[in-house]
Amino acid sequence: MDNLINRFIKYVKVKTTSDPESMSIPSTKDQLDLAKILKDELIELGLTNVVLDDKGYVYGLLKSNSDKKNKIGFISHMDTAPDFSGENVKPEIIKNYNGLDIVLNEKENIILSTTDYPELLDFKGHDIIVTDGTTLLGADDKAGIAEIMTALEIIIRENIPHPDIYVGFTPDEEIGRGADHFDLDIFKADFAYTIDGGYEGEFEFENFNAASADICISGNNIHPGSAKGKMLNSILIAMELQSMLPTFDRPEFTENYEGFYLLSDIYGSVEKTKMNYIIRDHDREKFEAKKILLEEVVDFLNKKYGKIIELSIKDSYYNMREKIEDRKDIIDLALSAMEEAGIEPKVQAIRGGTDGARLSFMGLPTPNIFTGGMNYHGKYEYVSINSMKKAVETIVNIAKLSK
Known part of the structure; x- marks a missing residue:
């Protein structure tokens, strides 16, 4: 050979x-x-x-x-x-x-x-x-x-x-x-x-069922000296969003048939922040549940802050x-x-x-x-x-x- x-x-x-x-x-x-x-x-x-x-x-x-x-x-x-x-x-x-x-x-x-x-x-x-x-x-x-x-x-x-x-x-x-x-x-x-x-x-x-999720958060920037009651920091809202997802549903804590959310990219400012996730699970029902949970988190934050978050989820492939x-x-x-x-x-x-x-x-x-x-x-x-x-x-x- x-x-x-x-x-x-x-x-x-x-x-x-x-x-x-x-x-x-x-x-x-x-x-x-x-x-x-x-x-x-x-x-x-x-x-x-x-x-x-x-x-x-x-x-x-x-x-x-x-x-x-x-x-x-x-x-x-x-x-x-x-x-x-x-x-x-x-x-x-x-x-x-x-x-x-x-x-x-x-x-x-x-x-x-x-x-x-x-x-x-x-x-x-x-x-x-x-x-x-x-x-x-x-x-x-x-x-x-x-x-x-x-x-x-x-x-x-x-x-x-x-x-x-x-x-x-x-x-x-x-x-x-x-x-x-x-x-x-x-x-x-x-x-x-x-x-x-x-x-x-x-x-x-x-293999995994797979999806990608793109999130855009629109904040409100204003001079910090006069920001009280007016500023809406999209970076902090992004952090809040991430904190609402299950801590142990991350790649660094999972193995075998355990699925995860991966925050693969984040960039932004007070005015606007973009986040990119990948969602994975071998089990189709758990995969769908993970997407629903992300949607529910976004809906909650939109109700809390006004409709400032746009979410797009796209399936990539299936098991x-x-x-x-x-x-x-x-x-x-x-x-x-x-x-x-x-x-x-x-x-x-x-x-x-x-x-x-x-x-x-x-x-x-x-x-x-x-x-x-x-x-x-x-x-x-x-x-x-x-x-x-x-x-x-x-x-x-x-x-x-x-x-």
Whole structure:
């Protein structure tokens, strides 16, 4: 699997950071640089119906060489998160990791510590890839892309019996737009898997229900020397609003299936303050209740101060479990493929979202399979080469075991 690592290193050196402030499609032109590379590689591998569309999506089809009927798909995203720099990535391979702290950047004293990240010890003896501490790595999700490409190469080279296999690489997943323009008229799979996860063996077919809430509070500014009975400080009202939401329904206090409100942004003055929240819960009823509570808080404050607060809530995506839990065949196929590769499956819920959630509600059931990457979106990101190879085996086994 030498090409697996060569591909991954090649991909992470291409800057593909997405931009939530951009209205273009894709949000950054840099993503097209990788899209063009992937298009050429799919053609070189011998896939047909290879398309790079005007929105930056890449598709390809490996036609069936058997009587298998299921049309399956594999999907990964090309962009990296805007949370941290993805430019001039300098990956370093650490052979046979010894279980000690890893100095990523001696000059800047940036250390990947087993105290801060104890799960690093699980990878003792693995070959791992780390950053130089100045950028993220990009395993999210270029590890997934490299794994899909390498699995295709193996399936073709070894002439493994397989059904029609569709592949898709999307832009802008990290800013929530990855499925916006995904073309199911091109990608004609019956079901698919996103290869976009973390720890070896992770398999997810449920995720958060998600919404965003934008709040605008209008105050009344006046010279503080004559403000008595007249000033209305929108900043203080914003603080009051936040204090009325449940204290322990915040990300820093929640885990597993617990949902939350996250005040992700706030800026303003006495005259006007804007707040942005994200609302998350796996349970649909609790999710709806969280939105209702926020509306009730705003209604209360509007009655208290006059109609000074505007609230807009927009649903982002829903829990794909609604669309997948009855498709035991899709779940069992992935779990059997992992077990065939000697992996103990770890079925869990995503505390986040995925292209697969949106695609599942578009009619393409799409659970998620691990890549081997860890500590995404920051300088301490790393990936296990051993786990990447297991992800490749899992993809190959899905093709082998499909009916």
